Amino acid sequence: MVKLTGYKKVKAAVFISGTGSNLKSLIKFSKKKKSPISIDLIISNNPKAKGLRLGKINKIKRKVYNFKKKYKTENQILSDLKEHKIKIICLAGFMKVLSRNFITKFRGKILNIHPSLLPKYKGLNTHQRVLVNNEKYSGCTVHLVNSKLDSGKIVLQKKVKISKNETMNSLAEKVLIQEHKLYPKAILKVFNL
Ligand code: GAR
Numbered sequence: 001m002v003k004l005t006g007y008k009k010v011k012a013a014v015f016i017s018g019t020g021s022n023l024k025s026l027i028k029f030s031k032k033k034k035s036p037i038s039i040d041l042i043i044s045n046n047p048k049a050k051g052l053r054l055g056k057i058n059k060i061k062r063k064v065y066n067f068k069k070k071y072k073t074e075n076q077i078l079s080d081l082k083e084h085k086i087k088i089i090c091l092a093g094f095m096k097v098l099s100r101n102f103i104t105k106f107r108g109k110i111l112n113i114h115p116s117l118l119p120k121y122k123g124l125n126t127h128q129r130v131l132v133n134n135e136k137y138s139g140c141t142v143h144l145v146n147s148k149l150d151s152g153k154i155v156l157q158k159k160v161k162i163s164k165n166e167t168m169n170s171l172a173e174k175v176l177i178q179e180h181k182l183y184p185k186a187i188l189k190v191f192n193l
Contacts, residue, residue: 009030011087013040013090016043016044021093022180026187027054045096070099074102097149116130117138117140118143130171137162138160143155158179160175
């Protein structure tokens with residue numbers, strides 16, 4: 001899907017809004033020889049996102065935008081991406097919905113991780129809805145981003161079994177452990193590796 005030219009890693013930007021545990025796993029992965037990407041930019045809509053600290057520790061450039069004027073913000077981000085020669089975007093717990101205009105400019109080059117087995121449970125509060133519906137399984141999905149929320153082509157999924165006394169927190173934790181493994185695998189798959 002995405003072509004790797006020569007031996008140079010493709011520059012990626014990771015968009016976050018919170019803790020950044022997926023960012024952490026992506027940074028770790030990106031440093032491996034077998035990784036087709038390097039992480040060169042972190043974008044956040046939240047100045048208090050804990051994940052921004054990871055950027056600082058790993059000396060990755062960070063940019064924070066408040067998204068009050070979405071169109072203007074997205075254009076600024078597009079120019080940041082251009083300036084840093086970013087070719088692929090990984091959304092990792094990024095809680096803003098990108099516009100069709102933005103997505104078109106990076107068509108097929110934006111990945112997202114979602115904490116459910118899509119197409120089930122798109123949107124927010126996935127774990128809560130899964131438990132209310134007494135599902136036997138949940139999981140996580142890495143997909144390409146299109147202009148419909150959580151609806152782009154699925155790259156990879158991982159299923160987890162829901163235990164008897166599962167709570168929202170225990171399920172979130174269980175799914176997150178799988179997310180950290182799934183995102184790097186999905187990146188390798190996108191690059192046909
Ligand atoms: C993850 O579970 C991710 O799948 C989810 O937010 C969490 C972020 O955790 N994303 C969404 O719900 C997107 N709609 P992290 O900040 O520790 O990576």
